[in-house]
Each structure stands twice: as structure tokens, then as C-alpha cells.
Amino acid sequence: MEREPMRIREGYLVxxxxxFNTWKPMWVVLLEDGIEFYKRKADNSPKGMIPLKGSSIHSxxxxxxxxxxxxxxxVAKQQEHFFQAAYLEERDAWxxxxxxxxxxxxxxxxxARKSTRKSIRLPETINLSALYLSMKDPEKGIKELKLExxxxxxxxxxxxxxxxxxxxxxxxxxxxxxGLLLASSLLSEGYLQPAGDTSKAAAEGLxxxxxxxxxxxxxxxxxxGFFCEGFSSDDxxxxxxxxxxxxxxxxxxxxxxxxxxxxxxxxxxxxDDPAYLxxxxxxxxxxxxxxxxxxxxxxxxxxxxPDTKKRxxxxxxxxxxxxxxxxxxxxxxxxxxxxxxxKAIQAxxxxxx
Numbered sequence: 001m002e003r004e005p006m007r008i009r010e011g012y013l014v015x016x017x018x019x020f021n022t023w024k025p026m027w028v029v030l031l032e033d034g035i036e037f038y039k040r041k042a043d044n045s046p047k048g049m050i051p052l053k054g055s056s057i058h059s060x061x062x063x064x065x066x067x068x069x070x071x072x073x074x075v076a077k078q079q080e081h082f083f084q085a086a087y088l089e090e091r092d093a094w095x096x097x098x099x100x101x102x103x104x105x106x107x108x109x110x111x112a113r114k115s116t117r118k119s120i121r122l123p124e125t126i127n128l129s130a131l132y133l134s135m136k137d138p139e140k141g142i143k144e145l146k147l148e149x150x151x152x153x154x155x156x157x158x159x160x161x162x163x164x165x166x167x168x169x170x171x172x173x174x175x176x177x178x179g180l181l182l183a184s185s186l187l188s189e190g191y192l193q194p195a196g197d198t199s200k201a202a203a204e205g206l207x208x209x210x211x212x213x214x215x216x217x218x219x220x221x222x223x224x225g226f227f228c229e230g231f232s233s234d235d236x237x238x239x240x241x242x243x244x245x246x247x248x249x250x251x252x253x254x255x256x257x258x259x260x261x262x263x264x265x266x267x268x269x270x271x272d273d274p275a276y277l278x279x280x281x282x283x284x285x286x287x288x289x290x291x292x293x294x295x296x297x298x299x300x301x302x303x304x305x306p307d308t309k310k311r312x313x314x315x316x317x318x319x320x321x322x323x324x325x326x327x328x329x330x331x332x333x334x335x336x337x338x339x340x341x342x343k344a345i346q347a348x349x350x351x352x353x
Contacts, residue, residue: 005031005033006032006111008030008032009029009097010027011090012026012027012028012297012298013083013084013085013094014298015037015082016083016084023067024321025297025298025325026038026039027041028083029046030097031101032101032105032110032111033053033101034049035049035052035081037050040323041296051075051076052098052101052102052105053076053105054075054076055074055076055102056074057071057073057074057095057098058072058073058074059071059091059092064082067084067300068300068301068302068303069086069088069090069091070083071085071091071098086298086300087339087343089228126182128185128186128189128191129191131182132221135163135166135191135221136221142158142162142163142166143158143162144157144158144220144221145158149216149218152196152228153228154196154218155226156221156225156226156227157220157224157226158219158220159215159216159217159219160199160211160214160217160218161213161214161215161217163183163192163211164180180209180211180213184210187210191222192221192222193219193221194217194219195218195219195226195228196217198216199211199212199217199218199219202217225347225350227344246271247271248270249340249341249344250267250268251268252266252268252282253265253266254266255328255329256330256331265282266280267281267282268280270345271348274293275293275294275295275349276291276293277291277292277320278290279291294320294322294345294348294349296322296323296349297322297323297345297349298320298321299318299319299321299342299349300318300319300342301318301319301339301342302317303315316331316335316337317330317338318330318331318332318338320345
């Protein structure tokens with residue numbers, strides 16, 4: 001029986017239409033031999049499929065100067081497909097895996113992140129997939145933390161030492177050396193991802209071991225809400241209040257109206273339960289003026305937008321496209337603030353209820 005292609009990576013991206021200059025959110029699935037894209041994550045059949053054989057990928061892509069973090073896939077039939085990621089690290093991760101998939105097809109090889117079982121001699125009885133699910137167990141698994149290092153905040157991650165400690169406490173390994181080998185295998189197979197310069201350098205072969213049993217080496221689960229940000233200003237300190245969830249981020253942004261297309265300052269409050277971005281009159285008032293439902297949304301930076309009134313401020317814009325394809329345009333005070341909002345909203349969209 002023919003083997004089904006392996007799913008290498010999946011997630012929401014913004015895709016340019018093939019005929020018109022329209023950009024819509026799509027659930028994109030990278031397979032060993034092609035890219036499928038769906039209108040929604042829950043759909044059973046894709047809207048289209050792009051074969052990877054004979055294709056090439058271009059990043060960074062400057063074809064659309066007003067859109068950031070775009071990459072282009074050129075296929076054998078002289079067709080071009082454009083995708084936009086939410087931020088730099090996400091774009092680079094997609095590009096890296098697509099390049100490797102194309103290389104494997106050209107060389108007649110199967111896609112594999114690394115041949116871990118042969119190099120580490122991992123026993124065939126160990127089920128990495130089952131182990132990964134145990135590690136992610138909300139009650140008994142590895143606790144995801146908010147860690148700070150080098151003036152950056154790493155959200156939804158954990159240290160290398162925590163991983164080895166958990167493997168020992170769960171009786172998955174007998175000692176720290178075995179734990180290091182097993183954790184290296186999980187890393188190489190993509191069940192763990194490096195976060196920060198220390199762990200990334202080791203994963204790229206700049207250390208004796210691809211995985212580090214260190215308290216300053218950070219890692220995260222690939223399908224978690226991980227994001228990294230610089231230290232926020234005092235106005236953006238994470239607060240904990242009861243409104244059916246935790247306030248992840250808050251601050252003032254410019255929001256474009258849907259009808260008159262005019263821009264007004266609104267106070268925004270991002271909560272993780274439920275996954276909503278509420279906005280208020282900055283002059284006061286406890287009741288929100290409205291809310292943007294974030295579950296399944298796509299958020300991206302944009303440099304400019306059509307049909308908008310000219311403003312004196314720099315166009316530090318970002319766009320939220322909800323699951324039912326409503327577009328919201330917001331403007332931050334700085335590029336750093338925009339990046340912080342994008343990453344925070346994306347994390348809530350993935351993990352919020």
C-alpha cells in the first residue's frame with residue numbers, strides 16, 4: 001500500500017490570489033511533495049495544491065513592497081505563488097522546510113530532519129510521538145514558562161535542564177546522559193525547537209551536543225504559543241485581572257473604522273480566555289466599544305493599504321484577518337511595538353479558547 005506523504009509543517013499564512021491582487025488567510029500544509037492550502041483548518045478537502053518538484057523558493061521577496069515577510073514559490077509551469085508570514089522567524093521556518101523538501105525531491109530522498117535513531121542509537125521501543133504527548137500533558141508534563149534573557153522575554157518555553165529533569169522524574173531515562181541523548185532525538189525530529197542564541201547554536205552543530213542540559217538554554221514545543229519579544233514599556237506590563245482570562249497585553253493603538261475609514265485612538269486589551277482583542281474609549285469607560293475574535297485569525301505587518309486617508313504618522317500598520325475574513329487595520333507607535341502586538345495576538349489566536 002502506498003505511503004501517505006508526511007506532513008512537515010502546517011499553519012495559517014496569508015496567500016495572494018492567483019488572478020486578483022487579493023490576500024486571504026489560508027490553512028497551509030507542507031507535505032513532502034507539495035503544499036496544500038485550505039480555506040479553514042477544519043476543511044477536509046484543499047482549495048489547491050502546489051507541487052514542489054522542479055520548483056524554487058525566493059526569500060526575502062520584494063515583489064510586494066507594502067507587505068512584509070513574504071516568500072515566493074515558483075513552480076515548474078512558470079507560475080508564482082506568494083505567501084505572507086506573521087513575522088520574520090515564522091517566515092524563515094517555512095522557507096527552511098520548503099527548501100529542504102525541494103532538495104529531498106531533487107535528490108530522490110525522503111524528508112527527515114535528521115537521522116537520529118542511527119546516530120544516537122535510539123532503541124526502536126521508544127515512541128517519540130507518545131513521549132511528546134506525555135511531555136505536553138497539562139497536569140504531568142513540562143511546564144511552559146515566561147523566561148527572560150539578554151533583554152528579551154521568551155514566552156511559553158522551558159529550559160534544557162527542565163527537560164532532562166522531567167525525563168528522569170518520569171522514568172523515561174536512567175541518568176542525565178541518557179536524557180541528553182533522548183532530548184537530542186526529540187529536538188532532531190522536530191518535537192522540540194530551540195529558542196535563543198545558546199540553544200540555536202548547539203542545534204546547528206556549534207556544540208558537542210545538539211541539545212543542552214543548561215538552565216540558560218531555552219526550548220519550546222512547535223505547536224505552542226511561543227513568541228519572543230523585547231522588554232515592554234511600563235504601560236505594557238502584563239497584568240492579571242478577572243475578565244474570563246488573563247490580560248496578555250494592553251495599550252493604545254490607532255484603529256481604522258469600517259464604514260468611514262477614519263482613524264481613532266482606542267485602548268486595546270488582549271485576553272487569552274476567551275481569545276478576544278477588546279477595544280475601549282481611551283478617555284474611560286468599563287464597557288468595551290467592540291471586540292475582535294482572534295481564534296483562527298491571521299495577523300501580519302503591512303506597510304500601506306489602499307483606500308485610506310493620508311496621515312502624518314508613519315505607516316506602522318498591521319492587519320488582523322479573522323476566521324470569517326473580516327479585515328481590521330491597526331497602527332502602532334513604533335515598529336517594535338507592532339512586532340510585540342503581532343506576536344502576542346498570534347499566540348492567543350493559537351492557544352486561546
